[in-house]
Amino acid sequence: MIELEGLTKHYGDVRAVDHLTFTVRPGIVTGFLGPNGAGKSTTMRMMLDLDNPSGGTVRIDGRHYRELRDPLRVVGALLDAKAMHGGRSAYNHLLCLAQSNGIPRARVREVLDTVGLTSVAGKRTKGFSLGMGQRLGIAGALLGDPRILMFDEPVNGLDPEGIHWIRNLMKSLATQGRTVFVSSHLMSEMALTADHLVVIGQGKLLADTSMAGFIKENSRSYVRMRSPEQERLREVLRGAGIDVTPGEEGALEVEGEDAAHLGELAARHRITLHELSPQSASLEEAFMRLTAGSVEYHAHENHRPPESPAESPSEPGAGWGTDWRKKGS
Numbered sequence: 001m002i003e004l005e006g007l008t009k010h011y012g013d014v015r016a017v018d019h020l021t022f023t024v025r026p027g028i029v030t031g032f033l034g035p036n037g038a039g040k041s042t043t044m045r046m047m048l049d050l051d052n053p054s055g056g057t058v059r060i061d062g063r064h065y066r067e068l069r070d071p072l073r074v075v076g077a078l079l080d081a082k083a084m085h086g087g088r089s090a091y092n093h094l095l096c097l098a099q100s101n102g103i104p105r106a107r108v109r110e111v112l113d114t115v116g117l118t119s120v121a122g123k124r125t126k127g128f129s130l131g132m133g134q135r136l137g138i139a140g141a142l143l144g145d146p147r148i149l150m151f152d153e154p155v156n157g158l159d160p161e162g163i164h165w166i167r168n169l170m171k172s173l174a175t176q177g178r179t180v181f182v183s184s185h186l187m188s189e190m191a192l193t194a195d196h197l198v199v200i201g202q203g204k205l206l207a208d209t210s211m212a213g214f215i216k217e218n219s220r221s222y223v224r225m226r227s228p229e230q231e232r233l234r235e236v237l238r239g240a241g242i243d244v245t246p247g248e249e250g251a252l253e254v255e256g257e258d259a260a261h262l263g264e265l266a267a268r269h270r271i272t273l274h275e276l277s278p279q280s281a282s283l284e285e286a287f288m289r290l291t292a293g294s295v296e297y298h299a300h301e302n303h304r305p306p307e308s309p310a311e312s313p314s315e316p317g318a319g320w321g322t323d324w325r326k327k328g329s
């Protein structure tokens with residue numbers, strides 16, 4: 001179990017982590033979600049005593065990281081896949097870690113096998129792709145067979161097969177009763193992996209909720225209807241006791257009703273439909289709504305190329321990217 005109590009980190013004026021209090025429990029995958037710059041890596045570094053908090057505490061199974069006798073046997077982490085000696089082979093990299101932490105040599109072969117790197121165990125890591133580096137980093141995290149695992153953006157650089165593999169690995173580690181804490185800036189990724197979600201923005205806690213609860217609250221399902229006789233359609237629906245809300249571009253949105261039932265109702269009243277489509281708001285949209293006020297770097301929508309000569313940039317610096325520069329200045 002990992003317990004954070006008022007954890008805070010300032011870098012000069014920047015509040016990278018701002019009074020975070022939450023608990024990461026065993027037996028489930030906890031997703032740590034936030035936009036770029038939200039403070040995820042800083043939080044994880046403080047959990048592992050790689051950075052000193054400006055305030056608050058982190059407890060790993062009830063103790064501070066520094067008090068752990070064999071830290072690698074208690075908590076394994078992948079923070080930066082590139083943080084390894086490029087001149088060493090994968091095997092030797094893991095062997096050094098094992099020997100300096102009192103872990104039997106036989107364990108090195110086991111974890112290389114678990115992450116699928118046995119065939120390249122003798123190769124120097126500087127020739128490794130990002131995906132291979134991620135796998136080796138994960139092998140290092142698993143080396144001490146720890147009860148707690150932390151992964152910072154582990155799917156970065158992995159191909160679809162690798163992403164599938166890591167999802168399954170995390171779930172099986174949690175099924176074994178371990179505490180699995182994994183960061184990501186992609187809601188879609190977390191939706192497939194995590195049982196619980198901790199969401200932060202600009203260092204602050206925005207949500208601490210079960211994934212199922214988050215999905216229930218945020219994945220709104222509705223049917224979009226469009227008709228050339230929109231007003232009559234609205235009246236017919238209302239007459240049948242069905243609540244209607246106005247949607248985008250004059251469409252009608254109906255929640256809690258089956259599309260087929262709505263279509264039959266319209267047909268009975270001889271109303272022509274141009275659209276009858278079941279919709280569900282994506283979790284990614286819900287995440288973006290939740291973190292909207294705390295995104296550090298915004299892209300701007302206004303990046304359409306000029307369509308006509310009249311719209312063409314007339315002076316250096318006009319047109320493409322001007323909006324971006326203005327916001328940045």
Ligand SMILES: Nc1ncnc2c1ncn2[C@@H]1O[C@H](COP(=O)(O)OP(=O)(O)OP(=O)(O)O)[C@@H](O)[C@H]1O
Binds near residue numbers: 037043185
């Ligand atoms: N060593 C440092 N010195 C100064 N500022 C820092 C330092 N490390 C992080 N920051 C700042 O702290 C904030 C949080 O950064 P952090 O890397 O923890 O975010 P993150 O959520 O991990 O982002 P990303 O998803 O982009 O990795 C950012 O504003 C970042 O610029």
